[in-house]
Amino acid sequence: MSSRSVLIERPGEHRLVAGPRPEPGPGEVLVRVAAAGICMSDREVYDGHRDAAYVRYPVVPGHEWAGTVEAVGEGVGASLLGRRTVAEGFRACGTCERCRSGDTSLCAAGYDETGFTRPGAFADHVVVPARLLHPLADDADLPAAALLEPAAVVAAAVRAGRPEAGERVAVVGAGTLGLLAVQLLAAASPAELTVFDPREERGAQALEFGASDARTPEEGAERAGRYDLVIETAGAPTTAASSCLLARRGGRVVLTGMFTPGAAGIDPVHLSLNQLTVRSVFGAPSSAWSFAVRAFGAGLIDPRPLITHEFPLERFSDAVALVGGGDPGVGKVLLRP
Incomplete structure (x- = not known):
């Protein structure tokens, strides 16, 4: 089975690449992406305006996303298969003093985030540590759930x-x-x-x-x-x-x-x-993710009305051009693999 992704090789240069479906390693899950949001930080990655300490080229962007678990790696329970989910972007170590205090967005091990230093979700599939998942209800609106990262x-x-x-x-x-x-x-x-x-x-x-x-x-x-x-x-x-x-x-x-x-x-x-x-606030700790997911499940937040445009992966150029352009009619732009 093949899998496609948007690869930014260097600022201003991208291509749609295809290869074998990635496989999750120990402690990881493979998620089929349903929708991924594009935000200004993604535009900055594409334009080359993001601080060099917070991006690693070549990169598959995409840190705002939702999808369904399609495969699990060694040590991960099979009960996650088929679950709708989102996941934290920061790859916090979980063992430093800040992580142990609950401040996972201040992890002392250094900056490491899906879509910036690790392959992200502008793709058919994304691989993430299972410990970062926040499973959703079986009937969750996945395109709306793609906005749970900014909600966190x-x-x-x-x-x-x-x-x-x-x-x-x-x-x-x-x-x-x-x-x-x-x-x-x-x-x-x-x-x-x-x-x-x-x-x-x-x-x-x-x-x-x-x-x-x-x-x-x-x-x-x-x-x-x-x-x-x-x-x-x-x-x-x-x-x-x-x-x-x-x-x-x-x-x-x-x-x-x-x-x-x-x-x-x-x-x-x-x-x-x-x-x-x-x-x-820069990013969100695990506790804020849990709070946002609970609020979404309870109907206290509804991100769906914020979505104004949806594009397939093939039209990444058109999608990213809308972000940050100043048009008040442009809200959240999604990629739908």
């Missing part, structure tokens, strides 16, 4: 922010992360849930997902110091600083956006005088 990142951010019922909450950015954050935060019964994004269409979608208000970033100055909790998801040059200005004195800010060098810094005077708590 959002879950890590929301859990770090510790929302309480009746609080005023803001979400900065209404992309995939921001709209998933709205769904999770709405389930926490905030008194006010405001989304800041320059795109009118995204603001309207945020309202459908449970936000109470949608405003442009320019209107943020009118809301300075208003919010108990601010979840930043945009990663724009100014949003780390502007998110801190939205928080009330003693408030909490969680940064999830991927910032580039030269982004506006957070004013240390404002930070200290207002006694803000500022956290950042």
Whole structure:
């Protein structure tokens, strides 16, 4: 049986390759990919803009995915065969002090992630350690479940922010992360849930997902110091600083956006005088994955409406060109092997 994959040999150069179906080794499973999402980090890999420490060429990208277990390696129970599943991307060692403390996204063994340093899911099949699986219900919507990776990142951010019922909450950015954050935060019964994004269409979608208000970033100055909790998801040059200005004195800010060098810094005077708590999130620990999968199974988050485009592997060029292009009509783009 053959298996195809999208191989980026070097920045800007890719080809669709075919070969024998990969076989899982000891402790591993082979998953037939049902759907894989393309995000900005995948576009950065393709364009060559990702930090060299966080990618290894040639690479098969794809870290947001869902599929069905098709084969198991030595030492893995046969009960997993046929299970619908997602899996964590970080290949945490499980034995260092950070992993043993539950902070698997801070593994001291070094960065190692499916789709960046290991073959990913822009392919018919992907091989992953069985210990990283999060099995889903038998009737789970697999294309929607492909968004559980960003949902896990959002879950890590929301859990770090510790929302309480009746609080005023803001979400900065209404992309995939921001709209998933709205769904999770709405389930926490905030008194006010405001989304800041320059795109009118995204603001309207945020309202459908449970936000109470949608405003442009320019209107943020009118809301300075208003919010108990601010979840930043945009990663724009100014949003780390502007998110801190939205928080009330003693408030909490969680940064999830991927910032580039030269982004506006957070004013240390404002930070200290207002006694803000500022956290950042990169990836998601195992606990956040479990939380996201539970929320998905319970219907607290529904990623399906975020999907706007689906392409076969053969049209990877068309698919990746849509990501990061600025078209407000482009939401989550999926590859469907």
